[in-house]
Amino acid sequence: MSFVYNKLMGGKEGLTGFILLALLVLVVFPLCLDLFRLNLVGKYLTYAFPAISLVLLWGYGGILSLGQGIFFGLGGYGMAMFLKLEASSPENTAIQSTPGIPDFMDWNQLTELPWFWEPFGSFAFTIAAILIIPAAFAYIIGAAMFKRRVGGVYFAIITQVIAVILTILIVGQQGYTGGINGITDLRTLNGWDMTSDYAKYLFYLINCALLLGVIVLSRFILTSKFGSLLLAIRDKEDRVRFSGYDVSNFKIFVFCFAALISAIGGAMFTLQVGFMSPSFVGIVPSIEMVIFAAVGGRMSLIGVVYGTLLINFGKTAFSESFPELWLFLMGGLFISVVMFFPNGLAGLWQDYGHHITDRFKFITRLFKRKESLPLDDTAKSELAN
């Protein structure tokens, strides 16, 4: 029991936050929002996966990655490839020069399915690929960087460069990837209509369950000895190294784990939104993910989820109400958060929460003092006189 309480939930504070979040996404949202808004929230929550990965990586590990979009994109593309192959059955694509291959390949004069698309016909392979390929890619990047002790700003820049390269590759090789349009028009999953209302509810719930699961798993990692080491590496990397730990392996591990989480988010994104495009791979989405983490509080697994929701709700609401002005309002929101709440929403909650409890303590103390007044020494002596 104490294992679950302390390690998986993170003590009293973590448990309260976790239960509140679970109630919000599993009960409050489905009951209060119509399906259109709920589907939007589902989309926002997929961005919470890379935001959580940044808590581990950046908040605790001190490794700022400006390329989480890479892994989000790889996960999303993996799922999209599977769905696109299913949507491109010879019957559906009879109008093409080469029926049975995705439409964008046909437009680009491809006459047969490229070899690396073949295995994505299998759902089991696709799931495995979504989990393994981004993590393996992260391992290669991580091993190349951390073993050579590349860190800090240089690491951030390199991740950003990789994000750009991947975008250019996807856009340039449009016969194989769908180019700038991305992979669109995904309708069924194993013959089952993905666009029905029922499917939308189901995907939303699966997404929430995965998100909560990822939070628990991340909490477990952070409350373990590994979590303490991560903090130590962030604060004094050399001291950890001199103590005999192989710092680079720890960094590689957390980078791979962060990639894995982001990829799950990407795959859920494709399922809920119905397409994947290079605009989720590049620099802008990657930096947006860092903003979600910064606004939510980069040390808080729960806080970043609220940060992601707040920013995206703001984006949608502002752009619907003020289509010409909304970018300025978003800018104002970012600036005010960074200026007034440098620790994000989580920091705000902590400060505010402590204030409330302190005030309560003060009041109870006051009451106690009043009650004890008659028993005061001076009062006693006065009474005696």
Added chain:
Amino acid sequence: MSKQSPFRCARTKLKTLIASTSVGLMLTANAVALPTAEVNKTGLAVTDDTVTVGILHSLTGTMAISETGAQEAEKLAIKQINDMGGILGRKIEIIQEDGASDWPTFAEKSRKLLVKDKVAAVFGCWTSASRKAALPVFEKENGLLYYPTFYEGLEQSKNVIYTGQEATQQIIDGLNWVAKEKGAKTFYLIGSDYIWPRTSMKIARKHIENVLGGKVVGEQYKPLGDTQFGSVINKIRLKKPDVIYAAVVGGSNVAWFKQLKAAGITAKKQTLLTISVTEDEVLGIGGENLEGFYSIMKYFQSQDNPNNKAFVAAFKEMWGEDSVIGDVTQAAYLGPWLWKAAVERAGSFDIDKVVAVSEVGDIELTTAPEGYVKLHPNHHLWSVARVGKWNKDGQAEVVYESELIEPDPFPAGYQ
């Protein structure tokens, strides 16, 4: 611009309910029009005196420059229709959304317009990518989109009316013209790297090689937004093609034409035909960098006919004396008018009925600024291809006009 209220839908439904129960009792001016229950059986945002439509273009981001003209033209058309008394006695109200140059946002906003606002039609999208992202939403929610851009074809959806040219309409007559007028035999193809230039070049190459008996001496694609054309220009110098055939888009255009001029490749020595430059782009490129080169479009602002004169005057009155009007702006202007014609023919706003009469293939606009257009059963427009020669002042002189060309989004032999 846009009116937003969470109660909007409920209010609309309530009004519809009241209207439907009190039909025949109304003695106002609106009573002349068809009752709402008649013209709206599918719960669209139609009341006794209004009908709501959506406008969905990028107001922010890289595409904002291009898409501004389109949304201005749509608003002008809607204003003119309202001044004439609206559609079926109902004034058109607009809900505007920002696609933000971001394809998933187009999908999100389309869904919002269709599901939350229940708009009767949407005028919007510009790039192929934004249309591809929004298309499944329109098909799922059974909406109606009027799409204004000239595009690659290879698409025909029940829920989209394409008011720009598809690729064959734009390309083939222009190539015939340049082969005949300039005796062109060798062509160098250059475009930005995405679906529209690639498909257009595919069609162009087939036509050059199989029909004109010419030769393609080079075909090259540059990433979107690229500004380095030095190596391409060197290759062009080496190959000395009769015609440079270009589909470079957006900001790259500025670098492309300036670097051509700097390399001494001007209209005096070289024929250049582009399918991606309208008056809007010339504003950025500068007329002096383009002087003497040719564009193939279906509309030029300088067209000399009464429809166009009235349109240009009205556009400038509404949006300022300095505004320019490109091909897509004009095509966007056609959207609301085509919708009006179809709705009035159908006597209903219901999407299925509007689509059904649109598919008959005899809805025509004799008042179109470009001249005359007719809607084909395949959801595209019959239109004329025109070749314009650019002047210093940023306007083009029309040097060639084709016959009315039938739209063929799935051209046989060009696939």
